[in-house]
Amino acid sequence: MTLQAAQKPPAAGAGTKSLYGGTSTRRLTVHDIAAAKARGEKWPMLTAYDAMTASVFDEAGIPVILVGDSMGNCHLGYDTTVPVTMDEMTFLSAAVVRGTKRALVVGDLPFGSYQEGPVQALRNATRLVKDAGVGAIKLEGGERSLPQTELLVQAGIPVMSHLGLTPQSVNTMGYRVQGRSDEAAHRLLRDAKAAQDAGAFAVVLELVPAELAAEVTRSLHIPTIGIGAGAGTDAQVLVWTDMAGLTGGKVPRFTKQYANLRETLGDAARAFAEDVSGGAFPAEEHTFH
Numbered sequence: 096m097t098l099q100a101a102q103k104p105p106a107a108g109a110g111t112k113s114l115y116g117g118t119s120t121r122r123l124t125v126h127d128i129a130a131a132k133a134r135g136e137k138w139p140m141l142t143a144y145d146a147m148t149a150s151v152f153d154e155a156g157i158p159v160i161l162v163g164d165s166m167g168n169c170h171l172g173y174d175t176t177v178p179v180t181m182d183e184m185t186f187l188s189a190a191v192v193r194g195t196k197r198a199l200v201v202g203d204l205p206f207g208s209y210q211e212g213p214v215q216a217l218r219n220a221t222r223l224v225k226d227a228g229v230g231a232i233k234l235e236g237g238e239r240s241l242p243q244t245e246l247l248v249q250a251g252i253p254v255m256s257h258l259g260l261t262p263q264s265v266n267t268m269g270y271r272v273q274g275r276s277d278e279a280a281h282r283l284l285r286d287a288k289a290a291q292d293a294g295a296f297a298v299v300l301e302l303v304p305a306e307l308a309a310e311v312t313r314s315l316h317i318p319t320i321g322i323g324a325g326a327g328t329d330a331q332v333l334v335w336t337d338m339a340g341l342t343g344g345k346v347p348r349f350t351k352q353y354a355n356l357r358e359t360l361g362d363a364a365r366a367f368a369e370d371v372s373g374g375a376f377p378a379e380e381h382t383f384h
Protein backbone atom coordinates (compact mmCIF):
# COMPACT_ATOMS: atom_id res chain seq x y z
CA MET A 96 0.00 0.00 0.00
CA THR A 97 1.29 3.48 -0.87
CA LEU A 98 1.72 6.06 1.86
CA GLN A 99 -1.06 8.13 0.31
CA ALA A 100 -3.47 5.18 0.35
CA ALA A 101 -2.61 4.40 3.96
CA GLN A 102 -3.81 7.81 5.12
CA LYS A 103 -7.51 7.05 4.76
CA PRO A 104 -9.49 3.99 5.81
CA PRO A 105 -10.56 2.04 2.69
CA ALA A 106 -14.20 3.13 2.26
CA ALA A 107 -14.60 1.68 -1.24
CA GLY A 108 -14.86 -2.08 -1.50
CA ALA A 109 -14.86 -2.68 2.23
CA GLY A 110 -18.66 -2.60 2.42
CA THR A 111 -20.84 -0.05 4.16
CA LYS A 112 -21.14 -2.26 7.21
CA SER A 113 -17.47 -3.09 7.73
CA LEU A 114 -16.13 -2.21 11.15
CA TYR A 115 -12.90 -0.94 9.58
CA GLY A 116 -13.45 1.10 6.43
CA GLY A 117 -17.23 1.14 6.85
CA THR A 118 -19.08 4.29 5.87
CA SER A 119 -21.33 4.56 8.91
CA THR A 120 -20.53 7.55 11.09
CA ARG A 121 -22.81 6.71 14.02
CA ARG A 122 -21.35 5.28 17.22
CA LEU A 123 -20.62 1.56 16.82
CA THR A 124 -22.19 -0.89 19.27
CA VAL A 125 -21.67 -4.47 20.40
CA HIS A 126 -24.22 -5.48 17.72
CA ASP A 127 -21.85 -4.25 15.01
CA ILE A 128 -19.08 -6.34 16.61
CA ALA A 129 -21.29 -9.45 16.57
CA ALA A 130 -22.15 -8.90 12.90
CA ALA A 131 -18.44 -8.73 11.99
CA LYS A 132 -17.85 -12.28 13.26
CA ALA A 133 -20.72 -13.54 11.10
CA ARG A 134 -19.06 -11.88 8.05
CA GLY A 135 -15.63 -13.25 8.97
CA GLU A 136 -14.19 -9.74 9.08
CA LYS A 137 -10.88 -9.28 10.92
CA TRP A 138 -10.75 -6.00 12.81
CA PRO A 139 -8.27 -3.84 14.75
CA MET A 140 -8.48 -2.50 18.30
CA LEU A 141 -6.09 -0.05 19.98
CA THR A 142 -5.83 1.35 23.47
CA ALA A 143 -6.04 5.11 24.15
CA TYR A 144 -5.80 7.12 27.36
CA ASP A 145 -6.60 10.68 26.23
CA ALA A 146 -8.98 12.56 23.94
CA MET A 147 -6.48 13.71 21.32
CA THR A 148 -4.88 10.33 20.67
CA ALA A 149 -8.33 8.72 20.65
CA SER A 150 -9.53 11.23 18.03
CA VAL A 151 -6.61 10.29 15.76
CA PHE A 152 -7.51 6.58 15.99
CA ASP A 153 -11.23 7.34 15.53
CA GLU A 154 -10.49 9.34 12.36
CA ALA A 155 -8.23 6.50 11.16
CA GLY A 156 -11.24 4.17 11.35
CA ILE A 157 -10.26 2.06 14.36
CA PRO A 158 -13.68 0.66 15.34
CA VAL A 159 -12.99 -0.30 18.97
CA ILE A 160 -10.87 1.70 21.39
CA LEU A 161 -9.94 0.23 24.76
CA VAL A 162 -9.20 2.49 27.69
CA GLY A 163 -6.91 -0.17 29.11
CA ASP A 164 -5.65 -0.31 32.65
CA SER A 165 -2.31 -0.49 30.78
CA MET A 166 -2.61 3.28 31.38
CA GLY A 167 -0.83 2.31 34.63
CA ASN A 168 2.35 1.51 32.67
CA CYS A 169 1.83 3.67 29.60
CA HIS A 170 0.29 6.89 30.92
CA LEU A 171 0.60 7.14 34.69
CA GLY A 172 4.16 5.90 35.25
CA TYR A 173 3.48 2.83 37.39
CA ASP A 174 5.40 -0.46 36.91
CA THR A 175 2.23 -2.58 36.57
CA THR A 176 -1.53 -2.17 36.08
CA VAL A 177 -2.19 -3.12 39.71
CA PRO A 178 -2.28 0.42 41.28
CA VAL A 179 -4.75 1.89 38.73
CA THR A 180 -7.86 3.29 40.45
CA MET A 181 -11.51 3.74 39.44
CA ASP A 182 -11.02 7.52 39.54
CA GLU A 183 -8.16 7.29 37.01
CA MET A 184 -10.16 4.91 34.79
CA THR A 185 -13.25 7.12 34.94
CA PHE A 186 -11.50 10.43 34.15
CA LEU A 187 -9.44 9.05 31.27
CA SER A 188 -12.33 6.99 29.84
CA ALA A 189 -14.47 10.14 29.77
CA ALA A 190 -11.70 11.92 27.85
CA VAL A 191 -11.51 9.09 25.28
CA VAL A 192 -15.30 9.13 24.81
CA ARG A 193 -15.20 12.92 24.28
CA GLY A 194 -12.44 12.49 21.70
CA THR A 195 -14.33 9.96 19.58
CA LYS A 196 -17.47 9.95 17.42
CA ARG A 197 -17.62 6.47 15.89
CA ALA A 198 -15.54 4.02 17.92
CA LEU A 199 -17.04 1.71 20.51
CA VAL A 200 -15.16 2.74 23.66
CA VAL A 201 -14.48 -0.10 26.13
CA GLY A 202 -13.28 0.65 29.67
CA ASP A 203 -11.17 -1.78 31.71
CA LEU A 204 -12.32 -2.48 35.25
CA PRO A 205 -9.08 -2.01 37.25
CA PHE A 206 -7.65 -4.39 39.86
CA GLY A 207 -9.72 -4.36 43.06
CA SER A 208 -12.83 -2.87 41.44
CA TYR A 209 -14.68 -6.18 40.80
CA GLN A 210 -12.89 -8.99 42.69
CA GLU A 211 -15.07 -8.52 45.81
CA GLY A 212 -18.09 -9.76 43.89
CA PRO A 213 -20.85 -8.97 41.43
CA VAL A 214 -22.36 -6.07 43.38
CA GLN A 215 -19.00 -4.25 43.54
CA ALA A 216 -18.48 -4.98 39.84
CA LEU A 217 -21.90 -3.55 38.97
CA ARG A 218 -21.30 -0.41 41.06
CA ASN A 219 -17.97 0.30 39.34
CA ALA A 220 -19.04 -0.69 35.82
CA THR A 221 -22.06 1.59 36.22
CA ARG A 222 -19.69 4.45 37.03
CA LEU A 223 -17.77 3.89 33.78
CA VAL A 224 -21.03 3.76 31.81
CA LYS A 225 -22.75 6.75 33.47
CA ASP A 226 -19.88 9.09 34.36
CA ALA A 227 -17.50 8.28 31.49
CA GLY A 228 -19.98 7.17 28.81
CA VAL A 229 -18.25 3.95 27.73
CA GLY A 230 -20.25 1.49 25.59
CA ALA A 231 -18.85 -1.62 27.27
CA ILE A 232 -16.51 -2.73 30.04
CA LYS A 233 -13.78 -5.37 30.18
CA LEU A 234 -12.77 -7.56 33.11
CA GLU A 235 -10.14 -10.25 33.58
CA GLY A 236 -10.98 -13.90 34.27
CA GLY A 237 -13.39 -16.53 32.91
CA GLU A 238 -14.97 -18.84 35.47
CA ARG A 239 -13.58 -16.80 38.36
CA SER A 240 -15.44 -13.70 37.08
CA LEU A 241 -18.65 -15.49 36.07
CA PRO A 242 -21.04 -13.98 38.66
CA GLN A 243 -19.72 -10.50 37.79
CA THR A 244 -20.20 -11.05 34.05
CA GLU A 245 -23.72 -12.40 34.50
CA LEU A 246 -24.91 -9.54 36.71
CA LEU A 247 -23.43 -6.83 34.46
CA VAL A 248 -25.00 -8.35 31.34
CA GLN A 249 -28.36 -8.66 33.14
CA ALA A 250 -28.06 -4.99 34.09
CA GLY A 251 -27.52 -4.02 30.45
CA ILE A 252 -23.76 -3.48 30.46
CA PRO A 253 -21.90 -5.26 27.64
CA VAL A 254 -18.92 -7.24 28.97
CA MET A 255 -15.65 -8.08 27.19
CA SER A 256 -13.80 -10.92 28.89
CA HIS A 257 -9.98 -11.14 29.13
CA LEU A 258 -8.27 -14.55 29.36
CA GLY A 259 -4.79 -16.06 29.10
CA LEU A 260 -2.24 -13.69 30.60
CA THR A 261 -4.23 -11.45 32.92
CA PRO A 262 -1.80 -8.70 34.00
CA GLN A 263 -3.77 -7.80 37.15
CA SER A 264 -2.61 -11.22 38.48
CA VAL A 265 1.08 -10.48 37.79
CA ASN A 266 1.98 -11.18 41.42
CA THR A 267 0.79 -14.80 41.15
CA MET A 268 1.08 -15.43 37.40
CA GLY A 269 4.05 -13.40 36.13
CA TYR A 270 4.11 -12.38 32.44
CA ARG A 271 4.41 -15.89 30.94
CA VAL A 272 2.69 -17.49 27.95
CA GLN A 273 -0.50 -19.20 29.23
CA GLY A 274 -2.21 -22.43 28.16
CA ARG A 275 0.93 -24.40 27.24
CA SER A 276 0.04 -27.61 29.13
CA ASP A 277 -2.97 -29.76 28.16
CA GLU A 278 -4.62 -28.94 31.45
CA ALA A 279 -4.10 -25.17 31.02
CA ALA A 280 -5.38 -25.39 27.43
CA HIS A 281 -8.56 -27.12 28.60
CA ARG A 282 -8.97 -24.54 31.34
CA LEU A 283 -8.70 -21.71 28.78
CA LEU A 284 -11.33 -23.34 26.54
CA ARG A 285 -13.60 -23.80 29.57
CA ASP A 286 -13.07 -20.18 30.61
CA ALA A 287 -13.86 -18.92 27.11
CA LYS A 288 -17.08 -20.96 26.90
CA ALA A 289 -18.05 -19.85 30.41
CA ALA A 290 -17.56 -16.19 29.47
CA GLN A 291 -19.66 -16.68 26.32
CA ASP A 292 -22.42 -18.50 28.24
CA ALA A 293 -22.47 -15.73 30.85
CA GLY A 294 -23.22 -13.26 28.03
CA ALA A 295 -19.82 -11.72 27.21
CA PHE A 296 -19.81 -10.16 23.70
CA ALA A 297 -16.08 -10.74 23.03
CA VAL A 298 -13.02 -12.36 24.58
CA VAL A 299 -9.47 -11.02 24.69
CA LEU A 300 -6.82 -13.78 24.51
CA GLU A 301 -3.47 -12.52 25.75
CA LEU A 302 -0.16 -14.38 25.34
CA VAL A 303 -1.48 -17.85 24.44
CA PRO A 304 -0.16 -20.26 21.78
CA ALA A 305 -1.57 -19.49 18.31
CA GLU A 306 -3.01 -22.98 17.81
CA LEU A 307 -4.96 -22.76 21.06
CA ALA A 308 -6.22 -19.23 20.29
CA ALA A 309 -7.41 -20.46 16.86
CA GLU A 310 -9.21 -23.39 18.49
CA VAL A 311 -10.95 -21.07 20.98
CA THR A 312 -11.90 -18.78 18.06
CA ARG A 313 -13.48 -21.69 16.14
CA SER A 314 -15.40 -22.93 19.15
CA LEU A 315 -17.01 -19.58 20.09
CA HIS A 316 -19.74 -17.62 18.32
CA ILE A 317 -18.49 -14.37 19.90
CA PRO A 318 -15.29 -12.76 18.54
CA THR A 319 -11.85 -13.36 19.99
CA ILE A 320 -9.36 -10.49 20.16
CA GLY A 321 -5.74 -11.56 20.26
CA ILE A 322 -2.63 -9.93 21.74
CA GLY A 323 0.34 -12.24 21.41
CA ALA A 324 -2.12 -14.98 20.39
CA GLY A 325 -1.21 -15.50 16.72
CA ALA A 326 -3.09 -14.80 13.49
CA GLY A 327 -6.10 -17.04 14.07
CA THR A 328 -8.21 -14.71 16.23
CA ASP A 329 -11.07 -12.55 14.88
CA ALA A 330 -9.43 -9.26 15.95
CA GLN A 331 -6.06 -7.94 17.11
CA VAL A 332 -5.34 -5.44 19.88
CA LEU A 333 -2.12 -3.61 20.71
CA VAL A 334 -1.21 -1.07 23.37
CA TRP A 335 -1.03 2.18 21.38
CA THR A 336 2.28 3.41 22.77
CA ASP A 337 3.90 0.08 21.76
CA MET A 338 2.30 0.18 18.27
CA ALA A 339 3.49 3.75 17.69
CA GLY A 340 6.96 3.35 19.19
CA LEU A 341 6.46 5.71 22.13
CA THR A 342 6.97 3.17 24.94
CA GLY A 343 10.49 3.40 26.38
CA GLY A 344 12.53 0.33 27.27
CA LYS A 345 11.59 -3.26 26.49
CA VAL A 346 8.28 -4.00 24.74
CA PRO A 347 6.67 -7.46 24.48
CA ARG A 348 7.82 -9.54 21.46
CA PHE A 349 4.23 -9.71 20.11
CA THR A 350 4.26 -5.95 19.46
CA LYS A 351 4.83 -4.52 15.98
CA GLN A 352 6.07 -0.95 15.92
CA TYR A 353 4.44 1.10 13.10
CA ALA A 354 6.13 4.43 13.90
CA ASN A 355 8.90 5.78 16.09
CA LEU A 356 7.11 8.50 18.04
CA ARG A 357 9.74 8.41 20.78
CA GLU A 358 12.39 9.53 18.30
CA THR A 359 10.08 11.97 16.47
CA LEU A 360 8.96 13.65 19.69
CA GLY A 361 12.51 13.75 21.09
CA ASP A 362 13.73 15.35 17.84
CA ALA A 363 10.97 17.98 18.06
CA ALA A 364 11.81 18.78 21.70
CA ARG A 365 15.55 19.08 20.90
CA ALA A 366 14.85 21.30 17.85
CA PHE A 367 12.66 23.59 20.00
CA ALA A 368 15.35 23.72 22.69
CA GLU A 369 18.05 24.57 20.10
CA ASP A 370 15.88 27.35 18.65
CA VAL A 371 15.25 28.87 22.08
CA SER A 372 18.87 28.73 23.22
CA GLY A 373 20.10 30.05 19.83
CA GLY A 374 17.47 32.81 19.66
CA ALA A 375 15.78 31.47 16.48
CA PHE A 376 12.42 31.12 18.23
CA PRO A 377 10.23 33.10 18.46
CA ALA A 378 10.69 34.72 15.03
CA GLU A 379 8.86 37.77 13.75
CA GLU A 380 5.82 35.72 12.55
CA HIS A 381 5.27 34.41 16.10
CA THR A 382 5.46 37.87 17.63
CA PHE A 383 2.77 40.52 18.37
CA HIS A 384 3.40 44.29 18.37
Ligand SMILES: Nc1nc(=O)c2c([nH]1)NC[C@@H]1CN(c3ccc(C(=O)N[C@@H](CCC(=O)O)C(=O)O)cc3)CN21
Pocket residue numbers: 165168169176260262270271272302334336337342346347348349
Ligand atom coordinates in the same frame (compact mmCIF):
# COMPACT_ATOMS: atom_id res chain seq x y z
N1 LIG B 1 3.50 -1.31 27.21
C1 LIG B 1 2.73 -2.34 27.55
N2 LIG B 1 2.36 -3.24 26.61
C2 LIG B 1 1.58 -4.30 26.92
O1 LIG B 1 1.24 -5.10 26.01
C3 LIG B 1 1.12 -4.45 28.26
C4 LIG B 1 1.51 -3.47 29.21
N3 LIG B 1 2.31 -2.45 28.84
N4 LIG B 1 1.10 -3.55 30.50
C5 LIG B 1 0.06 -4.46 30.85
C6 LIG B 1 0.22 -5.73 30.15
C7 LIG B 1 1.44 -6.51 30.56
N5 LIG B 1 1.77 -7.20 29.34
C8 LIG B 1 2.93 -7.94 29.11
C9 LIG B 1 4.09 -7.66 29.76
C10 LIG B 1 5.25 -8.38 29.53
C11 LIG B 1 5.23 -9.42 28.61
C12 LIG B 1 6.50 -10.19 28.37
O2 LIG B 1 7.54 -9.84 28.85
N6 LIG B 1 6.43 -11.27 27.58
C13 LIG B 1 7.58 -12.02 27.12
C14 LIG B 1 7.22 -13.45 26.79
C15 LIG B 1 7.25 -14.36 27.97
C16 LIG B 1 7.20 -15.82 27.59
O3 LIG B 1 7.82 -16.21 26.58
O4 LIG B 1 6.54 -16.60 28.32
C17 LIG B 1 8.10 -11.40 25.82
O5 LIG B 1 9.32 -11.50 25.57
O6 LIG B 1 7.29 -10.84 25.05
C18 LIG B 1 4.06 -9.70 27.95
C19 LIG B 1 2.89 -8.97 28.19
C20 LIG B 1 0.84 -6.85 28.29
N7 LIG B 1 0.35 -5.54 28.69
Ligand SMILES: CC(C)C(=O)C(=O)O
Pocket residue numbers: 142161162163164165166203257299301322332333334
Ligand atom coordinates in the same frame (compact mmCIF):
# COMPACT_ATOMS: atom_id res chain seq x y z
C1 LIG C 1 -3.72 -5.15 26.35
C2 LIG C 1 -5.18 -4.96 26.60
C3 LIG C 1 -5.98 -6.15 26.22
C4 LIG C 1 -5.46 -4.49 28.00
O1 LIG C 1 -6.10 -5.13 28.79
C5 LIG C 1 -4.94 -3.17 28.41
O2 LIG C 1 -4.41 -2.43 27.55
O3 LIG C 1 -5.06 -2.84 29.60
Ligand SMILES: [Mg+2]
Pocket residue numbers: 163164165176203
Ligand atom coordinates in the same frame (compact mmCIF):
# COMPACT_ATOMS: atom_id res chain seq x y z
MG1 LIG D 1 -6.03 -4.33 30.77
